[in-house]
Amino acid sequence: MKHVWLGFLFFLLIITILLSDFIGSVRIPILSLLEIYGSQIPYLSQFVPHGYTLAQEQIIIQLREPEIIGGVVIGASLGIGGAAIQSIFRNPITEPYIIGLSSGASLGAVASIVLGFTIFGIYTQQIAAFIFGLSVVFIVYFFALKGGRVHPTYLLLTGVAVSFFVSAIVALLLFTNINLQGEAFFWLLGSLENINWTVLYPVVIIVLITSYAIYLQHRELDAIQMGDMHARSVGVNVERTKRITIFMVALGVSASVSISGLIGFVGLVMPHLSRMLLGGSNKHVIPASGILGAIFLICADDIARGIVPGVVIPIGIVTGIIGVPFLMYFMRKLTGGRYEG
Amino acid sequence: MNNRLKIVIAVVVVLAVVVGGFVIYHEDATGKAKGEIITITTGDNIPYKLTRIVSLDPAATATIYALGAYNDLVGGNSYDFYPPNENLPNVTDYPSMDLEQIFNLSADAVISFSNYSGAQISQLLNSGINYVFLSSDAGVNFSVIEKQNTLLGELTGTVANATLINQWMNVSLSTLHEDALSYDQSEYNGTPLRGFYYLSSYGGYWTAGNDTFVNSYFQYADIINIAAPYDSGFYTINPENIVNESPQIVILDDSINASSLNATGSPFASSPAVMNGKVYTTTSNEYMFTEPNFRDIFAIQWIIFMVYGQNPALPSFPINLTYNPNPNGVS
Amino acid sequence: MKVEVENLTFQVPSFRLGPLDFTVGDGTITAIIGKNGSGKSTTLKLIHGDLKPNDGTVKIDKMKVSSLSSLQLAEKTSFVWQEIYSPMSFTVRDVMNVSGYKRGIDESKMEAALDKVGLADFIDRDFSVLSGGERRLVTLAAAIYQDSEIMIMDEPTNFLDIDNQILIYNLIKGLREKGKTIIMTMHDLDAVHNLADSVLILRDGKKIAWGETESTLTLENLNKAFNVSFYSYNTINGNSFVGSYNG
DSSP: OHHHHHHHHHHHHHHHHHHHTTOSSSOOOHHHHHHHHHHTSTTTGGGSOOOSOHHHHHIIIIIIHHHHHHHHHHHHHHHHHHHHHHHHHTOTTOOGGGGTHHHHHHHHHHHHHHSOOOTTGGGHHHHHHHHHHHHHHHHHHHHHEETTEEOHHHHHHHHHHHHHHHHHHHHHHHHHTGGGHHHHHHHHHOOSTTOOHHHHHHHHHHHHHHHHHHHHTHHHHHHHTTOHHHHHHTTOOHHHHHHHHHHHHHHHHHHHHHHHOOOOSHHHHHHHHHHHHHOSOHHHHHHHHHHHHHHHHHHHHHHHHHSSTTOOOOHHHHHHHHHHHHHHHHHHHHOSSTTOO | OHHHHHHHHHHHHHHHHHHHHHHHHHHTTTOOOOOOEEOTTTOOOOSSOOOSEEEOOHHHHHHHHHHTOGGGEEEBOTTOOSSTTOOOOBOOOTTOOOHHHHHHTTOSEEEEOSOOOHHHHHHHHHTTOEEEEOOOSTTOOHHHHHHHHHHHHHHHTOHHHHHHHHHHHHHHHHHHHHHHHHHHHHHHTTOOEEEEEEOBOTTSEEEEOBTSHHHHHHHHTTEEETTTTTOBSEEEEOHHHHHHHOOSEEEEOTTSOGGGGTSTTOTTTTSHHHHTTOEEEOOTTGGGGTSOSTTHHHHHHHHHHHHHSOOOOOOOOSSOOSSOSOTTSOO | OOEEEEEEEEEETTEEEEEEEEEEOTTOEEEEEOSTTSSHHHHHHHHTTSSOOSEEEEEETTEEGGGSOHHHHHHHEEEEOSOOOOSSOOBHHHHHHHHTTTTOOOHHHHHHHHHHTTOGGGTTSBGGGSOHHHHHHHHHHHHHHHTOSEEEEESTTTTOOHHHHHHHHHHHHHHHHTTOEEEEEOSOHHHHHHHOSEEEEEETTEEEEEEEHHHHSOHHHHHHHHSSOOEEEEOTTSOEEEESOOO
16 A cells, blocks of 8 residues: 555656656747657657757757756755654654754855855855855764764754854854845755756665665654664664764755755655654655655745746745645544554 | 774775775866856956856846847846846756756856855866856946956957947936936036935835946936945945934835835935935836946936936837846837 | 572672572572661672672672673563653553564564553553553563563562562563573561561671571571561461551
8 A cells, every 4th residue: 555655656756757858938838848858868869759959859858857956866866865863863853953953054155155166166156155064964963972872862952953053153154145145045045956966866866776775764764753862772773874864964954955955844844744654664654755755846846936037035934835734624524643652 | 003093094095095085086077178267357358258157146147138148147046137038047056056956957158246155156167168257246337347248248259349338327427417417507507416226125224326337327326325435345334324414315125115214214315315215116127226337327317317307218128128128128 | 590609798888698508409499588778789899890899709500790781681571660751752562672673573472561560552652641550560571571591570569569679570471481580678577477488588798597488587587687577377168367567
């Protein structure tokens, strides 16, 4: 039954991907779209008629496809990261950003925008966001480490404290150069607009590896979800699991966020929705959160691109405005008192 | 655990090859030559004339019109006010960039003054679209504006007109400066007035500091820009400095209500400028204060007119244009 | 498997436990009794290695517990906690799967373990909406499913109805017959008397007595441990009882 659900969600994802290719400020006829798809398939391409313009081909291949695949990868990494982090903290209102990721990545991005770093070429902003995001997680983790163990509450508090500190530095940077607030603001609200194949390639690889590594931990995470001491008593190496999971989440989500900016809501809510549909076991929650995160983010991006023609609204605004009422509705409809007690 | 590791490594290698191949395939998909980044420093290195330009820079739109290359524009932006009645498709504003429309217009170049992200720029370049960056930030003075005119002239094949405009600018600047000096001499015994340009009240007292084109206006009009010593570029000045410098004239952007300067606690409340009613609001000419291009000459003319009550004559504009470039109502 | 406790000392600012010395024999039931706060649960956590002692050692199957990996430990011992819960909608099956971590999923053994506590039908129920007693029984079934040689139980019958208490006592007896070693804390002195092979009596972290149940569970030791006067009496049926309340 649960496999049927997962299969259905995956099918839904494929449909969403295909439909999203139609949405954009330029209308592209369905026949041209199908021909462009065909032209991308090796060997088959020579048999496909080329009844489309170069501009149409560029719009589909250079703009829409990387944006949609970016949405899949980023949504999946946020959803999976959320499921793993919620298990580690045994707390359904945590998300990947809580361990300092978001503040670190925003420091990297904003610093590179405001201070005009170009040490890594044109992708300095992305690389700086990635490196800073990871670094702040490490700082939080090592601050929270006490006698070889990391207590969830202590890690949570350290994460919040360090995030506040780093956010203050971000605010200071923005204050010193208000000219660039526009660009930084756009990054802080998140957008899939700037994703191209070049930046997408490393992120796809990183997210695939980290997601798979997190999935391999699903039984350990199930045990930790029931408490560190219980997990140890059934044979789980709690500290190692936490270390691996936090590192993998940090790696995957930092990579995602580095090309999209901060996209909220997905990491928090998709694991809930997965649990409502498929129960609490991470064997199903992790893949379902990934698929649902991908579907949700592509849909949000479609709205961000489509609602005002020609203007791309930061996707963080869409995820908030559209996502939260939707969440409230499903929470009421589906929980049936599961989170009480 | 070892088996797991082997599986992971195998999966990674396969994925890396597949995704990598896919990406390389995509990068070459369109087969077009890559675009270039063009600035006044790099100069015009492209072997062809631009004929399908998208301008995200209102200053550049005006310049291209004046150069006589308006037909080469295929896309504009929502800040374009000169020439009036423009009917170019609007290709959105910073920090967003409607790449789909730009591709759809088959643009060969995008002109911008904003700090678009590297990812956005590389999307353009990868698709064979050139990116022309014209700075409007600190460091832009009249010599930079003239270089920008020349560059736009080269890109559109209208260098002769660019040279004419630059010559007109140089003559105008020296005429205006001489006039300002003589008006100052006769009215204020040659002691320059202290002036302040109040650009925006959003988040502080925004002004133009040293190394800005607005600072040049003050210099040619023989007025001391009180904001220049404290910082360069456009910035928010500490109100204590405004009180301390007690400006004798204030040039006010029309987004700011002039009565706010009299309000209790305003750093301008006790300044000579407010006491003597020497606060001048930019109106139809406001874009001359925010756009670095040839029309800035008219901004200096306006300042001199407002401050000294005199109307300095300018040489007539060298290119015959349907729409008068001078918003001061003088040709 | 034997559990050897040597010179075990544990100290926090407000409380000191030990030194404790005792050896739990293979295939026996050991009960730890004493007032609340006497150090019963702390002793269990020290044996299980969840707390680090300030001095002394615990050896399980002749190996120091501090040197065991969590997987090795889980193979030798299971722990029945007073309360386990999942904040994220686990079913009974999910809870059982967690306890089957070291061996992988074995549906028939899982069902057999649940059947022993009479909850075979509960396998797909939501764990968090079960009653406290039902959760307790599932916890015990999970420990049985874990199938370790030593079982450590913290108050296994607390808050249970009498029928379920008896169910658990019989279960524990049955586990001993299969050769399991059981160490548990308890309040019910009657059950301790009938069930335990050895008894450790604690008060304020100090050992009052340790030894075989018959010789250790004396009125004198109980009086010392609980600071009340116990007495023994015979009912009209001729059964012998230990009482503390003479109302």
